Amino acid sequence: MTTPFREILKRKDFVVTAEAAPVKGSSVSKTVEHITLLKDKVDGLNVTDNQSSVMRYPSLGICLLIKEHGGEPVLQVTCRDRNRLAIQADLLFAYSRGINNVVCLTGDSVDVGDHKEAKQVFDLDSVQLIHLVHTLNSGKDMAGNELDGGVDFCIGTTATPSADPLEPQLIKVEKKLKAGVSFIQTQAVYEFDELKRFTEFVRNIDEKVKILAGIVPVISAKMAAYMNDNVPGIFIPQHLIDELAQAPKGTGIAKGIEIAARMIRQVKEEEVCDGVHIMFIGREERVPEILEAAGLL
Amino acid sequence: MIIAERKPMEEIKQAMAPYKKVLVAGCGTCVTVCWVGGEKEVEILASQLRLARSAEGNEIVTLEATVERQCEKEMVTELKDKVAEVEAVLSLACGAGVQTMAELFEDKPIFPAVNTTFIGMPEKEGLWVEMCGACGDCFLDRTGGICPIVRCAKGLLNGPCGGTRKGGKCEIDPEKDCAWVLIYRRLEKQGRLDLMREYNPPKNFRAVKRPGRIQAVKI
Amino acid sequence: MNGCIVAFCCEHSAYPAADLAGRLRLHYPESLRVIRVPCAGRVDVIHILKAFENGASAVLVLGCEDGACHHITGNTRAKERVKYCNMLLKEVEVDGRPVAMFNLSPNTPHKFVRAVNEITKIIKESGR
Structure with a gap:
């Protein structure tokens, strides 16, 4: 995957990205294994930014590793941990090192993470962050100063198609689209009706933006229940929980992979959207099995 | 109004440990309305302190007073004589009140007995929520x-x-x-x-130059 | 007041019951100090705390039966205050100073004596 992600988005009919979650600690050997395994099988590798407000190896650091190993990194930037100065500085650094794709998101609250007493920043929100990247792309910083050497980021964002109530969420998506994004990676979706409704809404505002459906394999009924209760913005329907509950003991992961592959096939065949973003957190080494079962390898 | 919460008793007891005579000072405005630092709370806290210290065999003498607003020097000045009598002051006012007291009586240690939490309003009786x-x-x-x-x-x-x-x-x-x-x-x-x-651009977080200071026009 | 039991008695119920108990020559601890109040709801947290500061070993708040308060909610509010008072005492780790609330009617002197005996038992158990 040496083609820039921006080009992939323009050219490819079905875009596939996967997530590489940074480790807690400085030992990146396993992450490097994952990068080597996945870099040529997907179009871009997303790196999360202190995901779920749990302190980890930085997104920027893993993106550099991806770049060094010949992959196409997608830098996730949240608004939780950095103010506008720090975000701009990080983006300048990223671009200077060949990291050209950025996903702008709000970030979870520190209350759900492992440093609950931290002062959360949220100097900007995700819509403002998208505007900020455009400002940098235009050769200026947020204060209007000229940059000595500009940037040219391919900008993406996230959305939650299964939010309830949906309307306020859609108004925010509309603002993000108007700010200008090339792609949207959705929160994990399990109901295609929701996804179709969402896609239709987006298409009415912006025909060109690529929508990648978020795929998070669920490997047990227990995990599904846990996610429903604890992961913000995720709603797993009962019929999937039942399907997982009926899987014989020890076949949970296989079942989860099967369901994920089935969903990807459906997204592709029914042309629900333009691709998928696979998040198999902690089991990155099994992402190729999903790709294979979905007929993407 | 300003909402506060009383500090844990243990913390207050520890703060008062070195003293034998203190002034427990309340404020008659915000913290009275949110049931934390008015006249009533002053007498209860003072009584609790006396009970605790007497159980330890280490009596403490408490003076009690509540001024209308502890964040106004003119009103806090009323406490001059009482403050002169004690070794320390335990204030149940918000942070502004505690500091006014500390500024007026520079030679006395002033202890906050409450944690100032937010600007809010009562949603129903006894339940306050943050608003501003x-x-x-x-x-x-x-x-x-x-x-x-x-x-x-x-x-x-x-x-x-x-x-x-x-x-x-x-x-x-x-x-x-x-x-x-x-x-x-x-x-x-x-x-x-x-x-x-409509898009709301990034907020000007320096609209108030901290520390805040506003000079009103006298009319 | 050292060691005595302070009983705040509502003049519509507990006070006449106490009076009747005396007239019937029912036996109750002589350390009892009865304070007549217009309603159990008149008894404030600070009154209870001050009783302890002055050496009381226990405080009783005696009001009308549920639904029979002459001031409608005086007895229920008194119950809440007694609960709150116990929390305040626990907070300063002043153990073994019981505060209790009982409801009774004016014509139940035996119930009055029972309430006093009960709190006496609690004091004895706590070893004070």
């Missing part, structure tokens, strides 16, 4: 009179985050409403949803 972040750049006209700076857990300015729970509750607490869902409903009711679709 004193950001110095009010834009409530754009948000249906609901402040996302403090009522959204992340202070977002352009709509809800992706973590909203089913039914429009907050990501971090199912007891709390998502401020942006409230704003949506309010503006929808007013037929002003277009306001929510």
